[in-house]
Amino acid sequence: MFHPLRVSAIERITDDAVAVTFAVPPALRETFRHTPGQHLNVRYGAGGEEIRRSYSICAPAAEQPNPPELRVGIRMVDGGVFSTYALKELTVGDEVEAMPPMGRFVLRPRPGHFAAIVGGSGITPVLSIAATLLAREPEARFCLIRSDRTAASTMFLDEVADLKDRYPDRFQLVTALSREEQAAGLTSGRLDRERLGGLLPALVSVPDVAGWFLCGPFGLVREAERALRTLGVERALIHQEIFHVADEKTAAPTAARVTAPAESKLTATLDGRSGSWPVQDGESLLETVLRGRSDAPYACKGGVCGTCRAFLVSGEVRMNRNFALEPEETEAGFVLACQSHPLTPEVEIDFDR
Template structure:
């Protein structure tokens, strides 16, 4: 369900990015209470077309005086309809429709040592995680390794510097610029698997970190995960969220070998109501549901955001792409409806689990 939120502030934070702050009405305070790391799904209409996008919340999940605020970071994407609108047309006082915060890339405050490897706009959810953790849990520490192209393109530079000043003994910051030399810190270049394998043990004991949070472009996240596994990090402690998948990514060989039945039927449960519909040739399970239920949850339709996650009750499906669900989730029976196609004549999914 979407709710109107009023834009209370728009701040230009780099040449190609803005931070947009929304005022949350008192009646929706509980609806929009978030866990650090979650995102907002927003929608905008261009003519007859509905555009949905997902943006991570950077606001700390702490009690705020007065009316609560939610802040998201939006970076311009080539050809991006909503990001272009946000940077060029959106104004203070405008209303934007948004769903309640969602997402499982989260860090609920608790004692321990935590670390993150982020690239570009991947800082957005991690900023909320670090700020909330350090403010609410005095026995917690956080190490942030961030990669950006240049200092001028670095999002939330002041907010991260403020954390370093406020928690000098519990917050560690390492920055890397891929296209620019810096006076101190790492030499320029990408933070790939090889560099991280050498860097991370010099910063902290990798196997002893209670939670690793990887966020940013696909290449950075995959490289960081590979480095962490090689350095002895437990798989269950590594959490990731992909922000950008550049280039053409094909379906897995196993998926392309699966034969789709000529006729199949989908049963889906959403918000306590069930329906059953024929799956038309080539369409995903999400598109099948959307033909009759416009309230079906989705944002990117690219297998990245995880908004359309559903539990596979019965039948079999193939997923073309998956950059959102972790192995534990797929092992438990969850699928991405936007990437799933029926393998059996009858398939049932449940969005409510």
């Protein structure tokens, strides 16, 4: 369910990015209280079309009785309707419709040593994770390895520097610029598997890290995961969130091609109510549900955000892309409705699980 939120502040943080803060009415404070790492799904009407996008919350998570702080980072994307609107038209006082915070790329504060490898705007959820963890857990430590094109394009420089000043003994920061030399830190260049494989053991005791958080473009996240797996890190300790997939053809493996049935019926449960609809030729399960239920959850429709996650109750489906679900989720029977197509005459999914 979407709720109108008023913009209370807009801050330009780079030439092509802004931080937008939303005021949360008292009646919605618990609805919009977030776990560090979660994101907001927002929607905007443009040219008669509804545009939905997901933006991670960068503010620390507030505990009761403090009101939640909703601040998101938005970077301009070529051809991006909402990002163009946010950077060029959105003003303080405007209202934006948003769903309550969601997402499973989270860290609930606890003692331990944690680390993150991020690229570009991938810093956004990790900033909330690190700031909340260090503030609440005096026995926690955090290592942040971040990659950006140039110093001028680096989002949230001041906020990260503040963490370093506030927690000098518990917050470790390593920066890499892919297109610019820097006076201190790593030499320029991409953080690929080989480079990370040599760098990480020099920075942290890899076996002692209780959780790794990888966020950013698909290429960086893939290389970081491969480096960690080579170093012996268990898959369960690696958490991922993809912000951008450049090449749809090679970005992720697809399921084996199986001939779809000539006709298929989809049954879906959402908010306690079930309905059934015929699946039209070429439709995803999400598109089928939206014909009967306009309130079906979705944002990116690209297999990245995970908003349309549903449990496959019965039947078989093919997922074209999956950059949101962890292996244990797919093994447990969860699918992305926006990327799933029926392989059996009848399919049933449940959005409520």
